[in-house]
Amino acid sequence: MTAQELQKAVLRHLELSLGKDLAHATVYDIRMSLTLAVRDQVIAPWFESTRKTYAAQSKRVYYLSMEFLIGRLLEDAVNNLGLKQTAQEALDALGFDLTQVIADEPDAALGNGGLGRLAACFLDSMSTIGCPGMGYGIRYEHGLFRQSFHDGVQIEEPEDWLRQPHGWEFARPEAVERIGFGGTVEAHDGRMRWSPADAVLAKAHDTPIIGWQGQWANTLRLWGAEPIQAFDLEAFNRGDFVGAAEQEAFARTISRVLYPDDTNGEGKELRLKQEYFFTAASLRDILRRFLSEHDDLELLPQKVAIQLNDTHPAIAGPELIRILHDEHGLEFDHAMALARNTLSFTNHTLLPEALERWPQALMARVLPRHLQIIARIEEAFLAAQPESPVRILEDGDVRMGELSFIMAHRVNGVSALHTGLVKSTVFAQLHRTFPDRIVNQTNGVTPRRWVLGANPRLSALITDRIGPGWVDDLEQLGALEPHVEDAGFMADYAASKAGNKADLAAWIADTTGIAVDPAAMFDVQIKRIHEYKRQHLNILETIALWQDMRANPRAGWVPRVKIFGGKAAPGYVRAKEIIRLINDVARVINADPVTGDLLKVVYPANYNVSMAEKLIPASDLSEQISTAGKEASGTGNMKFALNGALTIGTLDGANVEIREHVGAENFFLFGMTAEEVVARREDPQHQAKAIAASPRLAGALKGIADGTFSDGDGARYAALLADLRGHDYFTICADFDSYWNCQRQVDAAFADPARWMRMAALNTARSGWFSSDRTIRGYMADVWDITPLI
Numbered sequence: 081m082t083a084q085e086l087q088k089a090v091l092r093h094l095e096l097s098l099g100k101d102l103a104h105a106t107v108y109d110i111r112m113s114l115t116l117a118v119r120d121q122v123i124a125p126w127f128e129s130t131r132k133t134y135a136a137q138s139k140r141v142y143y144l145s146m147e148f149l150i151g152r153l154l155e156d157a158v159n160n161l162g163l164k165q166t167a168q169e170a171l172d173a174l175g176f177d178l179t180q181v182i183a184d185e186p187d188a189a190l191g192n193g194g195l196g197r198l199a200a201c202f203l204d205s206m207s208t209i210g211c212p213g214m215g216y217g218i219r220y221e222h223g224l225f226r227q228s229f230h231d232g233v234q235i236e237e238p239e240d241w242l243r244q245p246h247g248w249e250f251a252r253p254e255a256v257e258r259i260g261f262g263g264t265v266e267a268h269d270g271r272m273r274w275s276p277a278d279a280v281l282a283k284a285h286d287t288p289i290i291g292w293q294g295q296w297a298n299t300l301r302l303w304g305a306e307p308i309q310a311f312d313l314e315a316f317n318r319g320d321f322v323g324a325a326e327q328e329a330f331a332r333t334i335s336r337v338l339y340p341d342d343t344n345g346e347g348k349e350l351r352l353k354q355e356y357f358f359t360a361a362s363l364r365d366i367l368r369r370f371l372s373e374h375d376d377l378e379l380l381p382q383k384v385a386i387q388l389n390d391t392h393p394a395i396a397g398p399e400l401i402r403i404l405h406d407e408h409g410l411e412f413d414h415a416m417a418l419a420r421n422t423l424s425f426t427n428h429t430l431l432p433e434a435l436e437r438w439p440q441a442l443m444a445r446v447l448p449r450h451l452q453i454i455a456r457i458e459e460a461f462l463a464a465q466p467e468s469p470v471r472i473l474e475d476g477d478v479r480m481g482e483l484s485f486i487m488a489h490r491v492n493g494v495s496a497l498h499t500g501l502v503k504s505t506v507f508a509q510l511h512r513t514f515p516d517r518i519v520n521q522t523n524g525v526t527p528r529r530w531v532l533g534a535n536p537r538l539s540a541l542i543t544d545r546i547g548p549g550w551v552d553d554l555e556q557l558g559a560l561e562p563h564v565e566d567a568g569f570m571a572d573y574a575a576s577k578a579g580n581k582a583d584l585a586a587w588i589a590d591t592t593g594i595a596v597d598p599a600a601m602f603d604v605q606i607k608r609i610h611e612y613k614r615q616h617l618n619i620l621e622t623i624a625l626w627q628d629m630r631a632n633p634r635a636g637w638v639p640r641v642k643i644f645g646g647k648a649a650p651g652y653v654r655a656k657e658i659i660r661l662i663n664d665v666a667r668v669i670n671a672d673p674v675t676g677d678l679l680k681v682v683y684p685a686n687y688n689v690s691m692a693e694k695l696i697p698a699s700d701l702s703e704q705i706s707t708a709g710k711e712a713s714g715t716g717n718m719k720f721a722l723n724g725a726l727t728i729g730t731l732d733g734a735n736v737e738i739r740e741h742v743g744a745e746n747f748f749l750f751g752m753t754a755e756e757v758v759a760r761r762e763d764p765q766h767q768a769k770a771i772a773a774s775p776r777l778a779g780a781l782k783g784i785a786d787g788t789f790s791d792g793d794g795a796r797y798a799a800l801l802a803d804l805r806g807h808d809y810f811t812i813c814a815d816f817d818s819y820w821n822c823q824r825q826v827d828a829a830f831a832d833p834a835r836w837m838r839m840a841a842l843n844t845a846r847s848g849w850f851s852s853d854r855t856i857r858g859y860m861a862d863v864w865d866i867t868p869l870i
């Protein structure tokens with residue numbers, strides 16, 4: 081497509097779809113017109129992909145996830161269709177700036193963090209590889225809340241990405257499923273019949289996900305909840321206006337908002353209903369499609385692979401058995417075996433509070449038939465494993481982790497270390513019983529969004545040196561390694577980083593009013609706020625560094641800009657305390673004339689996918705400092721390494737594999753290992769001893785306690801300090817000195833630009849393995865048994 085043709089297509093949509101002429105067009109109008117014009121280019125490969133899948137009678141994979149943290153879609157589609165230059169020229173000719181038009185699109189923030197973003201990266205890779213399948217999720221009216229700060233305190237406001245038409249989706253009024261809740265179960269002609277008391281409609285909205293070079297497109301189908309009867313006219317005529325709309329309000333509540341907890345089982349009834357709503361609608365849709373091609377249910381595991389993204393869709397096991405046994409009349413054990421061979425499950429965390437457990441009483445009320453089926457699943461499991469101490473039903477709860485494991489033929493962890501811990505801790509018993517069921521699939525990220533889209537400077541340089549093949553074969557980045565010896569390449573590499581940093585410094589000044597020196601080290605920690613991710617370790621080191629700089633400002637310090645980004649779950653008090661502390665420390669340090677430009681702390685509000693795309697290419701140092709054994713994988717760590725940021729981190733999650741790939745000499749390692757952490761916790765005085773042994777740590781804690789950062793109010797952080805001095809489960813104190821010393825090694829390395837840039841370029845060259853294409857190929861081979869169709 082030429083720029084002229086695209087320009088014409090945009091103008092046609094502006095007039096015919098938006099009803100606007102160019103003279104009165106707003107950025108929104110042009111963004112929607114371009115979106116529609118680009119979407120037109122997606123339709124043919126989309127239809128062709130579906131046709132090829134049916135023609136090949138191919139097995140399909142269905143990725144069930146409560147979260148898809150998509151971000152913006154326009155730039156991704158433009159890049160995947162190879163239209164970036166074309167779109168630039170077409171819009172220039174119309175008098176609009178492509179960057180500004182792209183930035184007008186609201187993020188689809190239908191996820192909390194890594195788990196949701198991983199699902200989005202996987203969709204891009206499945207389409208790029210030509211893996212036939214679909215994503216299934218919920219079309220939340222309100223995604224993850226908008227974050228703002230008031231006096232440094234996090235404030236949450238509803239996010240409303242759907243306040244404007246969403247240009248990428250197609251409503252599918254014909255794809256509607258009736259989803260029941262509650263009610264009773266009776267035996268009827270030897271079969272159990274569930275009669276739900278309430279019901280809502282699940283209406284499908286499809287978004288095409290186009291792969292690299294537009295050869296294949298899969299579908300993301302998101303379900304929106306709607307009432308069976310939208311409006312109760314009788315109630316209205318009786319003057320009961322609220323009652324008239326009650327049904328609608330009740331129904332829409334199901335898909336109204338995303339629960340904002342990243343690694344914490346919600347436990348609320350509405351959350352369970354959300355999980356069942358999208359899972360049941362998806363299974364009905366999957367079986368309808370399967371039965372439209374095949375009439376023998378025996379073929380289900382050969383033609384359908386269903387991936388459960390954590391335990392959130394775990395009810396899929398009982399629901400599939402209910403459909404096969406109660407509705408299709410298969411024997412229970414047979415239905416259970418078919419379901420198990422169709423389902424596979426990914427565990428994303430070891431945190432006990434994140435392993436979902438639903439009260440049996442709640443399950444009995446909301447899903448009475450499913451609770452009966454879960455009891456029979458446990459019975460069948462114990463009949464085969466009489467010795468096993470494992471239970472699904474225990475302490476009045478339904479354990480969704482055990483249910484998912486028992487109802488899946490494959491279970492995977494998301495990094496080598498994590499998968500090892502899954503086998504030795506949370507599922508140790510089940511691993512002994514089913515030694516071949518757990519496999520590892522280390523996470524990955526899509527290079528289209530996280531390198532090509534986010535870092536055009538670096539991408540141009542790479543393509544110039546090794547050709548464009550790296551975009552869908554990322555391990556080709558290895559061919560850059562010889563170029564690292566070439567001063568010209570290294571100068572260009574450094575220039576691309578410097579350019580990104582200058583852009584970011586301008587953006588920071590714009591959005592926060594803080595002036596930062598682009599030559600300083602950009603030290604970045606962006607992720608959800610959580611104690612195990614240890615943002616408070618980072619800010620304690622920042623305080624100690626500031627105190628040292630103040631004591632000796634002319635000691636030849638390496639100037640640093642500490643950049644934080646991240647949201648806390650609204651109910652997570654400790655995490656919100658950490659956010660306030662970071663903002664309080666920033667306020668004091670940024671105003672300090674003694675340290676001036678030596679140290680700045682920046683915390684832009686409302687961190688999201690689009691902000692990550694701006695921050696990561698401009699980063700020098702990537703903070704991956706979680707307590708070892710707690711971060712299952714991390715995926716930000718991979719994005720940073722690919723974009724030439726060096727990692728300071730613990731041996732946790734995928735940090736271990738990143739260090740193996742980039743080389744220990746190109747990674748700043750500190751802290752205890754997962755085993756050492758467990759051992760250290762045995763000593764109830766571990767934190768007190770660490771504080772006693774570290775004057776710097778003690779000094780930083782004292783600074784907070786004195787009210788240095790809280791206008792003299794020493795009580796503001798009393799709870800946080802009491803926890804660090806009293807319990808410190810996440811071993812902040814025990815790891816502090818190792819972290820501090822490691823940061824000084826980072827300073828020394830950064831003070832030698834040639835050495836630093838060499839390490840950075842080697843990180844880029846050696847991180848190709850962390851492509852989500854590699855991950856998806858692993859799932860296709862080891863879990864789904866599917867081969868690409870392109």
Ligand SMILES: [N-]=[N+]=N[C@]1([C@H](N)O)O[C@H](CO)[C@@H](O)[C@H](O)[C@H]1O
Nearest residue numbers: 194195428494711712713714715
């Ligand atoms: N839930 N959950 N788990 C996480 C993330 N918080 O979303 O999944 C991510 C995706 O697997 C992991 O990278 C991360 O370590 C893990 O904590």
